[in-house]
Amino acid sequence: MVKFLFTLVILFFVLPAISQPSVRVEIKTLPAYHTSGDDIYIAGSFNGWNPQDANYRFQQTETGKYSFSLKLDAGTYEYKITRGGWDKVECKKGGAGIPNRMLVMPGDTSVQLYIEEWADHISQKPKVSTATKNVRIIDTAFMIPQLKRTRRVWVYLPEGYASFKKRYPVLYMHDGQNVFDDTTSYSGEWGVDECLDSMKKKCIVVAVDHGGSKRINEYCPYDMERFGKGEGNQYADFLAKTLKPFIDKKYRTLADKKYTFVAGSSMGGLISLYAVLKYPNVFGGAGVFSPAFWISGTKIFDDIKKKGKMVSAKIYFYGGKQEGETMVPDMLKAFSGMLKVSKSKMTTVIRDDGKHNEARWRVEFPLFYDWILR
Numbered sequence: 537m538v539k540f541l542f543t544l545v546i547l548f549f550v551l552p553a554i555s556q557p558s559v560r561v562e563i564k565t566l567p568a569y570h571t572s573g574d575d576i577y578i579a580g581s582f583n584g585w586n587p588q589d590a591n592y593r594f595q596q597t598e599t600g601k602y603s604f605s606l607k608l609d610a611g612t613y614e615y616k617i618t619r620g621g622w623d624k625v626e627c628k629k630g631g632a633g634i635p636n637r638m639l640v641m642p643g644d645t646s647v648q649l650y651i652e653e654w655a656d657h658i659s660q661k662p663k664v665s666t667a668t669k670n671v672r673i674i675d676t677a678f679m680i681p682q683l684k685r686t687r688r689v690w691v692y693l694p695e696g697y698a699s700f701k702k703r704y705p706v707l708y709m710h711d712g713q714n715v716f717d718d719t720t721s722y723s724g725e726w727g728v729d730e731c732l733d734s735m736k737k738k739c740i741v742v743a744v745d746h747g748g749s750k751r752i753n754e755y756c757p758y759d760m761e762r763f764g765k766g767e768g769n770q771y772a773d774f775l776a777k778t779l780k781p782f783i784d785k786k787y788r789t790l791a792d793k794k795y796t797f798v799a800g801s802s803m804g805g806l807i808s809l810y811a812v813l814k815y816p817n818v819f820g821g822a823g824v825f826s827p828a829f830w831i832s833g834t835k836i837f838d839d840i841k842k843k844g845k846m847v848s849a850k851i852y853f854y855g856g857k858q859e860g861e862t863m864v865p866d867m868l869k870a871f872s873g874m875l876k877v878s879k880s881k882m883t884t885v886i887r888d889d890g891k892h893n894e895a896r897w898r899v900e901f902p903l904f905y906d907w908i909l910r
Contacts, residue, residue: 798819
């Protein structure tokens with residue numbers, strides 16, 4: 537009987553690992569100029585799009601071939617191959633960018649890749665900024681005292697801001713590189729400035745650049761076994777206690793929580809919801825796009841139960857069915873959890889064809905903006 541129970545215990549722990557599909561990715565060809573021994577990484581929706589994640593570095597055989605094996609839950613994932621940065625990402629011959637690669641995981645599988653070029657080896661014409669005249673950089677090294685780091689911070693001021701004494705709502709956004717300008721984005725911009733230029737209802741938008749290799753840590757409030765210490769708690773403190781007071785003092789804002797919003801995608805979606813949970817008297821609304829709730833385990837849902845009753849805000853959830861098996865279910869779990877404990881006004885938008893990329897979020901942003909300011 538004891539032996540039988542012991543066997544059951546072993547199976548309980550082993551079966552989940554066995555049932556999780558694995559994929560082996562092999563790089564069959566590389567550009568002729570590729571230097572043997574250079575590190576190559578896989579970056580995608582399964583690791584927060586970190587282009588230099590040591591846990592996702594290809595192994596190289598004695599013959600110089602690159603391969604990488606990983607286990608993923610069944611679902612659909614997007615990814616690209618890099619040499620350690622988005623300036624060194626794979627591209628087509630001649631330098632044209634490529635769409636995100638797709639990985640469908642119905643079960644164990646293998647993938648063979650053919651890399652045509654590396655972006656940093658292609659002579660390209662200098663990109664012309666796509667930011668409109670209403671966008672400016674507040675500071676290239678704005679201090680984040682809670683993390684003892686500096687960061688570039690952008691601001692969008694509505695047309696006519698200098699000519700009138702009107703005060704405006706403020707939307708705080710993460711991943712500032714991708715908000716206004718295609719030249720600073722590694723995969724396309726949201727076009728927030730172009731969108732707001734065309735809207736009747738105006739607001740100020742403040743965008744904070746992500747921290748590169750620190751992005752996952754800064755946007756996750758919880759410690760992670762795979763990625764290390766979570767620093768989202770301190771980042772939320774920065775938004776509420778450092779950045780917002782600075783913006784309210786420097787610009788003509790409507791400082792009340794009713795007019796203060798926060799929004800982001802993926803890890804930025806996670807930290808946006810967390811910011812509202814931690815500072816319900818500061819943030820009156822959130823745009824939670826394609827939230828990476830998977831990285832928190834059950835912790836974000838535990839926080840919803842504990843802190844959600846204090847939140848009275850407008851919360852906009854967006855998720856696409858092409859973002860993996862857990863994206864929409866996790867988002868709906870957070871929505872229903874908030875619905876049970878909070879008096880917040882909330883909505884969910886789910887797209888059958890929604891993918892995990894800036895092009896999709898650019899399409900969805902105007903709908904969120906119209907709803908949050910309605």
